Amino acid sequence: MIDFSPAEKSVATEQITRPSLSYWQDAWQRLKKNTRAIISLYIIVFLAFFTILGPFVWQVDPALQDLNQVSQAPALPKQALLSGAYEQWQRIVIQDFPAEPDAYREQVDAPESLRLIDIATTQGIRLAWNPVEGAGGYNIYRNERYPEGFNDLGLPLGSTYAGNEIGYEDRLSLEPFTYYYSVVPTDGFDEYEVYSVLTVTPQLTITIDEAKARNLVSDTATPGDVVFLEFHPLGTDYLGRDMLARLMEGARVSLFIGIFAPFFFVLFGIAYGGFAGYFGGRLDAVLMRFADFVVALPFLLFMILFKIAFGVGPGESGIIPMLIALVLLSWPATARLVRGQVLQIREQGYIEAARLLGGRDYYLIFRHIIPNTMGVILVTLTFAVPAAIFTEAFLSFIGMGVVPPTPSWGSMCNEGVKTMLSHPHELIFPAVLISITVLAFNLLGDGLTEALDSRLRSRE
Amino acid sequence: MLIYTLKRLVAGIITVWFIATATFIAMHQVPGDPLMNDKAVSDEIRQNLEQRYGLDKPVSQQYLIFLRNMLPPDPDFGISFTQQNRRVNDIIKDHFPVSAILGLLAITFATLGGILFGALTAIYRNRLPDFIIMFLVILGISVPSFVFAALGQLLLVNVNALIGYSLIPVAGWGTVMHMLMPSLVLGLGTMALLTRLMRSSMLEVVNEDYIKTARAKGLSPIRIFFKHQLRNAILPVITILGPQIAAITTGGFVVEYVFAIPGLGRYFIQAVQQLDYTVIMGTTVFYGAFLVLMVITVDVLYGFIDPRVRLQ
Numbered sequence: 017m018i019d020f021s022p023a024e025k026s027v028a029t030e031q032i033t034r035p036s037l038s039y040w041q042d043a044w045q046r047l048k049k050n051t052r053a054i055i056s057l058y059i060i061v062f063l064a065f066f067t068i069l070g071p072f073v074w075q076v077d078p079a080l081q082d083l084n085q086v087s088q089a090p091a092l093p094k095q096a097l098l099s100g101a102y103e104q105w106q107r108i109v110i111q112d113f114p115a116e117p118d119a120y121r122e123q124v125d126a127p128e129s130l131r132l133i134d135i136a137t138t139q140g141i142r143l144a145w146n147p148v149e150g151a152g153g154y155n156i157y158r159n160e161r162y163p164e165g166f167n168d169l170g171l172p173l174g175s176t177y178a179g180n181e182i183g184y185e186d187r188l189s190l191e192p193f194t195y196y197y198s199v200v201p202t203d204g205f206d207e208y209e210v211y212s213v214l215t216v217t218p219q220l221t222i223t224i225d226e227a228k229a230r231n232l233v234s235d236t237a238t239p240g241d242v243v244f245l246e247f248h249p250l251g252t253d254y255l256g257r258d259m260l261a262r263l264m265e266g267a268r269v270s271l272f273i274g275i276f277a278p279f280f281f282v283l284f285g286i287a288y289g290g291f292a293g294y295f296g297g298r299l300d301a302v303l304m305r306f307a308d309f310v311v312a313l314p315f316l317l318f319m320i321l322f323k324i325a326f327g328v329g330p331g332e333s334g335i336i337p338m339l340i341a342l343v344l345l346s347w348p349a350t351a352r353l354v355r356g357q358v359l360q361i362r363e364q365g366y367i368e369a370a371r372l373l374g375g376r377d378y379y380l381i382f383r384h385i386i387p388n389t390m391g392v393i394l395v396t397l398t399f400a401v402p403a404a405i406f407t408e409a410f411l412s413f414i415g416m417g418v419v420p421p422t423p424s425w426g427s428m429c430n431e432g433v434k435t436m437l438s439h440p441h442e443l444i445f446p447a448v449l450i451s452i453t454v455l456a457f458n459l460l461g462d463g464l465t466e467a468l469d470s471r472l473r474s475r476e
Numbered sequence: 477m478l479i480y481t482l483k484r485l486v487a488g489i490i491t492v493w494f495i496a497t498a499t500f501i502a503m504h505q506v507p508g509d510p511l512m513n514d515k516a517v518s519d520e521i522r523q524n525l526e527q528r529y530g531l532d533k534p535v536s537q538q539y540l541i542f543l544r545n546m547l548p549p550d551p552d553f554g555i556s557f558t559q560q561n562r563r564v565n566d567i568i569k570d571h572f573p574v575s576a577i578l579g580l581l582a583i584t585f586a587t588l589g590g591i592l593f594g595a596l597t598a599i600y601r602n603r604l605p606d607f608i609i610m611f612l613v614i615l616g617i618s619v620p621s622f623v624f625a626a627l628g629q630l631l632l633v634n635v636n637a638l639i640g641y642s643l644i645p646v647a648g649w650g651t652v653m654h655m656l657m658p659s660l661v662l663g664l665g666t667m668a669l670l671t672r673l674m675r676s677s678m679l680e681v682v683n684e685d686y687i688k689t690a691r692a693k694g695l696s697p698i699r700i701f702f703k704h705q706l707r708n709a710i711l712p713v714i715t716i717l718g719p720q721i722a723a724i725t726t727g728g729f730v731v732e733y734v735f736a737i738p739g740l741g742r743y744f745i746q747a748v749q750q751l752d753y754t755v756i757m758g759t760t761v762f763y764g765a766f767l768v769l770m771v772i773t774v775d776v777l778y779g780f781i782d783p784r785v786r787l788q
Contacts, residue, residue, distance in 0.1 A: 308487075309494050313764070320748050321502040321760060406620060413622050413730060414745050426620075433626050433734065437633065447623040455618035 043391070046467035053463025056456040063453055067271050070264040078261040079421050082246055084138075084222055086256040087439045093247040096220040098227055099139055100239040108133075108183030113147045115178040120203060121150040126210040127199045133183065137221035138190040143214065144183040145199055151179045152204030157211075158186060159196045166209050169198040177204065192220040220245070251441045253431060259445055262423040266446065269335060269424035273408040274453070277342040278400035282393060284343065285350025286386065292351070293358030294381060304355065307348035318345055319407065320416050338417055342404060350396055357389040391468035398461035402454035409450055425450045481776050488768045493543075495764035499757050500542055504535065546761060553758030558750045564758035567743055572762075574649060575732065575739035579724050581659035583717070586666035586724075591713065593667070594674020595706060601679065609671065616668025621727050624661045625734040632657060647736040658735045662727055666720045670713055677709040684708070711782050718774035722767045 037045070047053055084096065125148055133142040143156065157163075159170025173186055186197070195218070198211045222232070224239055232243050250259035292303040322341035361367065362385070370380055405425075411417030412426030425446040432443030526532040533541070545552045553564035593613075597606045632646045644653050681687065682705065690700045729741035736742075740759060747755035 309491055313491075313495060313498070318498070318502075318760075321499060321756070402618070409620050410622075410726075410730065413620075414733060415749060416745075429620070429622060429626075433622065436626050436630060440630070443623075443626055447620070447626075451615075451619045451623065454620075455614060458614065458618055 039391075043464075043467040047463050050463040050466065052459045053467075056459040056463070059452060059456040060460065063267065063271065063456070066264060067267040070267070071261070074260055074264065076246075076258045076261040078257060078265040078423060080257065082248070082252055082256040082258070084220065084245055084256070085248060085252050087254050087435060087442065088248060088252045088256075089439065089441050090249060090251040090259075093244045094220060095242050096222045096245050097137060098224050098237055098239050098241045098243055099137060099221045101223060101225065102139060105140070105142065105183075105185040107181060108144055109178065110147055110180045110182060113180035115180050116152050116204065117150045117179060119150075124148050124150045124201050124208045124210065126212045127151075127154065127182075127201060128212070130197070130199055130212040130214040132214070132216060136216045136218040138192055138218050139187070139221045139223070141186045141190065141195070141197075141216055141218055142183065143186070143197055143199070145212065147180055147182050148201045150203075151201035151208075153177045153179065153202045154182070154184075155200045155202055155207055156184045156186070157198040157200065158188075159198070160193065162196050162215075163198055163211075163213060166211065169200070169211060170196070175202070190218050192218060250445055251439075253428070253442050254435055254439070259441070262428060263425070263445060263449060266423035266425045266428055267449070269418050269422065270405055270408055270426070270450070270453070272335065273339060273342065274401050274405035277339050277346070277404040278397050280339070281343040281347040282350050282397050282400065285347040286354050286389070286393060288347060289351035289354030289356075290358055290381060290386060290389075293355035294362060294377070294385065296359070296362075300355070304352070307351050310345065311348045313345065319411060335418060338408065338411065342407060346400070346404075350393070350400075353392060353396060354389055357392055358385055361385050361388050395461055395465050395468060398457055398464055402457045402461075405450065405454055405457075477779055480779065481772075484772045484775060488772050491768050492761070492765045495768075496543065496546060496761050497539075499760045499764075500539055503753055503757055542757075553762070554754040556747075556752055556755050558747075558752045558755075564754050567755060568740060568758065568762055571738055571740040571743055574737060575725070575728055575741055578655065578659055578662060578731070578737065578739060579721070579728055581655055582662035582724050582728075583666065583721065584663075585659055586663035586670060586720070587713075587717070589663070589667040590670025591674055591706075591710060593671040594713075595678060595709075597671065597675045598678030598682070598709075599701075610675075613668040613671045616664050617672075621661060621665055622730045622734060624664055625658075625731050628657045628661045629734070647734075649735075649737045649739075654737075658731050658737060661735075662724060662731045665727065666724055669720070670716070673713050673716060674709060677712045678705065681705050681709045711778075714774065714778055714781065718771035721770045721774070725763065725767065 085094065127145040127148050130143065130145040133144050136142075145154075148154075153176050155175045156173045157169035157171060158173050159168065163169050171188075173188060174184060176182070176184065184199075195216050197214045197216060199214075200207045200211045202208065222243070222245070224237060227237065227243060230246070232245065237243070246258070248258050248260070250263065252258060253262065288303065288307070292300045319338070319341045322337060322344070367380060367384055370384055375383070408417055408424065409426030409429065412424045413430045415427075415430065418424040418427050428446035429443060429450070432439075432446060436443045523532070531538070545554070551565070553568070556562045556564060556567065559567075593609050597609045600606045629646050632644050635644070636642050636646070644656055645651075648654055686708075687700065687704055690704050695703075725741070728739060729745055731737070732739040732742040733745060740763075743755065744759045744763075746752075747759065
């Protein structure tokens with residue numbers, strides 16, 4: 017007799033050796049393997065800190081103008097000389113010298129011993145020279161390089177109209193650079209072709225009252241002291257405003273639009289697409305046809321039209337109208353995507369099962385359908401952020417978005433483009449920030465697509 | 477195919493009507509009226525002007541007048557409010573060709589570059605050329621066009637300074653040399669996108685059965701690459717050209733602005749900044765119709781190129 021003893025059931029093979037993972041845990045594990053996406057995630061977190069906490073760490077008013085340091089490239093803190101209040105310049109007139117020459121001369125000598133009176137500061141440079149025999153006046157020129165001849169004297173600053181008035185004060189937007197002053201004697205009207213040159217490098221100065229007003233010095237400071245001016249780690253813009261503070265302020269606008277516009281239009285798209293997809297039929301056809309029309313609208317033209325329609329003309333900031341316009345024009349893409357997903361999921365077995373068990377429509381939608389579209393939606397959201405940031409930057413760039421004095425990265429680029437050749441840092445910093453932000457969101461989106469794509473998962 | 481084209485055309489006409497209506501409504505939401513602007517006009521002039529533009533009629537009639545004026549074959553967009561004696565039609569006629577040439581050059585450049593680089597990355601998949609090109613592509617997608625425009629100008633200034641004379645002008649319009657840099661800048665974003673698309677499309681095609689068959693038949697790799705792989709991979713790239721034309725047109729606004737090109741985009745921005753209503757409405761409707769037509773053309777052409785679409 018054959019004894020049929022049951023085969024021993026091996027318990028060990030039935031055991032699941034690895035902990036079970038939910039969809040999101042699995043996706044997170046995949047994302048962690050993607051170095052580029054993780055670096056992008058860190059960048060985004062850093063940007064969030066930069067925007068939200070930055071202004072608390074770097075407490076500089078983004079609208080404050082530092083006129084001593086206009087369009088300054090990133091540099092270490094600068095020193096400046098404290099000076100007293102400005103004192104009126106007394107004209108230098110020599111009494112025992114004729115104001116007008118007795119007779120016209122063909123040729124005169126160049127002015128001798130052209131010299132500085134007091135020390136040269138950015139508050140004013142005071143020149144004096146010896147009177148020239150036969151001159152009826154003097155013209156004063158300023159150049160930023162050594163003059164190469166009589167036709168290269170530079171900027172005409174002013175004239176004196178007497179042969180015995182032998183001094184001049186230059187207060188015309190002085191910077192701590194080296195200047196070359198030339199003095200040309202005239203006969204009262206026309207110049208003689210001789211000149212003397214003086215090289216002057218003024219010291220950066222700030223009046224004591226202004227320094228006190230800007231909290232740079234204590235009350236005990238006296239003229240002649242050396243103080244440190246405000247520190248601008250990223251330099252200043254063309255109005256002397258701190259770039260770092262403006263970038264932080266501008267990040268608020270750019271990221272506000274960049275985050276909230278996609279959030280709202282994706283939300284609306286989910287509702288619209290979910291509704292159309294779930295109920296289907298004629299309603300679906302009508303709703304989707306309407307979405308098709310909205311897609312066909314020329315996007316940026318309508319952004320601008322919307323802004324005008326909201327009564328926000330050029331020259332006014334319209335962050336909220338911009339947000340609304342973005343939402344109103346961008347939702348159809350998400351709606352289409354969600355609808356497609358819903359149409360697929362609707363036919364799945366588990367929906368049928370849930371319905372058989374008595375699940376109502378809203379339960380099915382919120383418990384089963386929407387959570388299952390979340391992956392796709394998340395990816396859309398990540399790619400929508402850079403698009404929205406681009407749109408904001410574009411609108412601000414052409415002057416239809418945020419306008420001065422509110423900074424945004426786009427409008428800062430617009431201002432920077434104008435001074436691009438002489439002060440490139442004003443363009444580079446906002447441009448780099450826009451690019452990095454968009455890059456980070458794009459790479460994160462790529463990473464999320466790979467991590468959440470179920471087709472890729474089943475392939476492994 | 478004919479029915480498909482007709483269907484698309486009808487949908488396109490409805491879209492243009494939708495755009496015109498939306499423009500009209502948006503413009504009528506604006507507080508004040510066009511004649512309220514700078515100078516105070518006397519009552520007689522005001523009445524005349526209102527009659528001329530139909531502003532004294534109820535909104536519904538104004539809307540009908542607006543629509544009737546726009547009907548082909550002779551659409552009339554009215555007279556510019558800020559540029560004296562200039563019809564919007566003339567502005568479009570004078571400046572649209574400039575924008576069109578710029579856009580055409582940009583899209584040619586973008587398509588050729590995109591297909592070339594996309595194919596290259598697919599051939600050198602996961603090797604150095606692939607990494608370099610894909611890195612540049614990500615840069616191209618992430619950097620706004622106005623930054624590229626500024627950098628392009630900076631480059632030209634330096635190149636011209638280096639060689640001592642103005643080989644390629646930094647701004648302006650007129651000769652072929654003027655067109656090079658703006659169209660390059662304008663096409664860059666689209667080129668990056670097309671490269672990316674072309675790469676994935678090429679990689680998908682490689683695994684198709686007909687490639688295996690071709691290989692099994694003993695065809696030369698070059699023939700397989702051009703005849704079988706490239707031709708099939710280009711198809712999905714063409715579909716995105718329609719929407720990309722729209723992107724290039726609006727991108728053209730910025731490029732025209734930065735490079736001081738007298739195109740329609742620059743006039744549009746100017747009109748917006750000066751609230752020149754007729755110009756805004758005219759250009760919006762014109763651009764809208766143009767873009768819709770472009771998308772339809774690309775879609776229909778796609779049907780001719782790809783027989784599979786025709787069967788559906």
